[in-house]
Structure formats: C-alpha cells, structure tokens
Amino acid sequence: MLNYKISKKWLILVTLALISALLLAIASSASSIYLYCSSTNNIKADAAIVLGAAVWGEEPSPVFRERINHAINLYKNGFVKTIIFTGGVGESNEPPEAIVGRNYALAQQVKAADILTETQSRTTHQNLTNALEVAKAHQLNKFLIVSDPLHMKRAVLMARNLGMDAHSSPTPTTRYRSFHSQMEFLSRETYFYFVYLVFKI
Template sequence: MLPYKKHVDYIIVLGAGIRSEEVTPLLKSRLDKGLMYLKDNPQVKFVVSGGKGPDEPVSEAFAMAKYLRSQNIPDNQIIIEDQSTTTYENMKYSKIKIDDDWSDEKRKPNVLFTTNNYHVLRSMTYADMAKLKAHGAGAPTSYYFLPSALLREYAAVLVQNKIKIILIMLLIISFVIIVSWPF
C-alpha cells in the first residue's frame, strides 16, 4: 500500500501468462509499476522473471524484456530470468541472477519486486523462503478480475499453510470435544 521510498538497485517483475510475444494487460501493469520507480532510480536494473509455459510461444521474460525495450530501457539494465515456472522459482532464480550481477561488497542490494496487488502477500512469503530480502509493490488489477484472483490467492495461501491449518483445526476440535464432554 505504501510506496517504497529507499534507493532501489533491482526491480524483479514477476511473470504472468502470455498468449503472444506481447505482454497482457495484467503483465503490463506489473511492468509499468516497476517503471514508476525508474524516475528516482535511473540506474535500476530490471530482472524480468518468468519461463515459457507449454501453451506460451515465448518465455514471459522474453515478452517483458521486449516491452521494456519499447519503453527505452537499455539492454544493460535488463536481466532475463527465463527458467522459473512458479512464484517461488521467480524469487529463487532472480536472487541467483542478482547475486551474480551485484558487485558492491560493502552493502547488500535494495530489491523491489512488482506483481499485482492481490499477489504481494503470498509473493513476500516466497521471497522469504528463497532468502531474498525484497519489498513488494502491487500493481493495480482490473475490477472484473479481482474477485477470482482473490479467491485463487486465498486457496493458495490455505494450501501453502495446510499443515498449520490442520493443526489449528485439530486443536479447535479437541477443545470443543473437551468442553462438551460431560463430567
């Protein structure tokens, strides 16, 4: 919700499905959110992260790099990560690309990732799992897409935390049984 005010060294743009070599409106909003930070961080490097799905003509990273070039971003500011197929892999492989590129041993890079607003929370957990210290920036999502996206994210968070949820449910059931047991 709050804009990231610190200097940014890298912006990871998380991929989203594509149907051609052009980015979809959903993916364009993620890229445009990253471009917003360019004004205050002219030397920022974009890590476009997303592989090629079986129904995609090119990798998501390829399409994103093409879009950034059309926005006058030079190739030396674009790092392509085109192996990932999940959000966790986006974070994991992007971290490797950043670690390989970063040369300042005195400090760690400031990393920001962009995704759609409904996806920031879960993406933060994957960044933590990948040991990537990054902040998230949420791009706007079309209102007609938001209800289904939020339901999908809710289900994904439940699946991601299924062991914790099962333990909590067992604890609640145990409590109910103990409280209702006649003594």
C-alpha cells in the same frame, strides 16, 4: 446407548469447532491479504523483480503489461537501477514471459544493460528463486517485488523466506477491477497462501 449419544454429540461439537476455526483462519488470511495489498514501499532498491504472467504471442497480456509498466516507472524515477524479468514458456509456441517483458521494456527506452532475465520458472516461488540466482551473480541485494496488489503478501513472504531483502511494490493499477474478479483473485490467493504455508511451494 447414553454413552453413544454423548460421544456422537461430542463428535459433532468437535467437528463444528474445527470447521469454525478453519473458516476463521481462512477469513483472517483473506483479510490480511486484502489489507496488505495497499502496502507500498517507496524506497530505493538495487532491482525490481517483475513476477511473470501470461503473454499473448509476442505481447504481454494486460496483467503482465501492468507489472512491466510499473517496473519501468520505478526505473525511470530512480527507485531501481535494474529490472529483473522472470517467467518461462507458458505455451510451446510462445516466447518466455521474461523475454516478452524485456522486449517491451527496451521499446520504452530502458537500457539493455539494466535488464536481466530468467526464463525457466513457471511458478511464483520459481520466479523468485531463479531471480535471486541472477541477482547474486550481479551483486544485487535489495529488491522491490512487482506484482498485482492481491499477489503481494504471498510473494513478499516467499522472497523473505528465501533470504531476500524484499519489499512490496504493487502495481498502482490492476486489471482485476470488478468486485467479481477481485473476489475470484482473492479466493485463489488465499488458497495458494495456505498451500505455501503448509508445503513451502
């Protein structure tokens, strides 16, 4: 009976230790994601890669529009010469995200020759993988990754693991402004960050 009590106590202690370690890892990752979001590289690159987001019919959603506008500002201020829009079809009755981004940029006087697209991806990893193939075809080697601030750590890690010379360029404004929306986004990003570390997807 004594050995059983000791074993049970030991099991509880080990379980508590594992839970504590997991919670610490989650808190540490969430903190690093939050702090990383302020990391901006004001450097010149060959292209800005705009990670896809939802579209509303023929128009970009507010989140996507923030990303597109930031890429256009990088282009017009001479930080990049090319913009690569990524993203396929979210809903069957909508155009690909990349095409919506391209049309929006054209309306803002970005030259058609300076816009590239990939229209097959559905995830961040696919965005970057497909964008890299497009970039290779046009001899583009250095990139600014454009997305929401809390998305940057995972996105840049993915890009660099693909062998890209990638640098963080978060949107200076974000649609996730309230504490609740930021915490919701941070929780989701922390989860997907762990998923990527484990499964590389």
